[in-house]
Every structure is written in structure tokens, then in C-alpha cells.
Amino acid sequence: MIQQMSFNEANIMVVDDIAYNANLSGFLAADTKLTVIEAMDGENCLDLLQIQKPDLIPNGPAHARFERMKPHAK
Numbered sequence: 001m002i003q004q005m006s007f008n009e010a011n012i013m014v015v016d017d018i019a020y021n022a023n024l025s026g027f028l029a030a031d032t033k034l035t036v037i038e039a040m041d042g043e044n045c046l047d048l049l050q051i052q053k054p055d056l057i058p059n060g061p062a063h064a065r066f067e068r069m070k071p072h073a074k
Helices: 019-028 043-047 061-070
Strands: 010-015 034-039
Touching: 010 019, 010 043, 019 034, 034 043
Parallel strands: 010 034
Antiparallel strands: none
């Protein structure tokens, strides 16, 4: 049995150069209060951060390369 989870409203930016992974994040959040912002790479992420203000950018293997994103997030 799958346990139902509840989330507060939030914007999450997923950065992944594999489109399937980014799309999967959006699919999993479809029936929640989460909005997934998909960035295809670090450069795309930095561009999106100029207009989007995510509440969360999950850490991944490339996190250290994108430390300069922090000032742009909420």
C-alpha cells in the first residue's frame, strides 16, 4: 500500500540533463501542492533563476558547481 503524503505549497527546481528524470519529478508532484520547475542543465538553471524563485533546489552530484545559485533562491 502506498502511503499518501501531504505537502505545503512550494516551488521546487529540479536540475537534470536527463529529461526523463526531470519529467518524472513533475509527474510525481502532479497531485500535490508542489510546483516543479525543470532546468535541463546548470546554465538553464541560472537563466531560470533570473525569473523564477524556487523554495528548494535539491542537492545533487553537481551541487558544488552551482553554489552561485544560492543568492537567487528564496
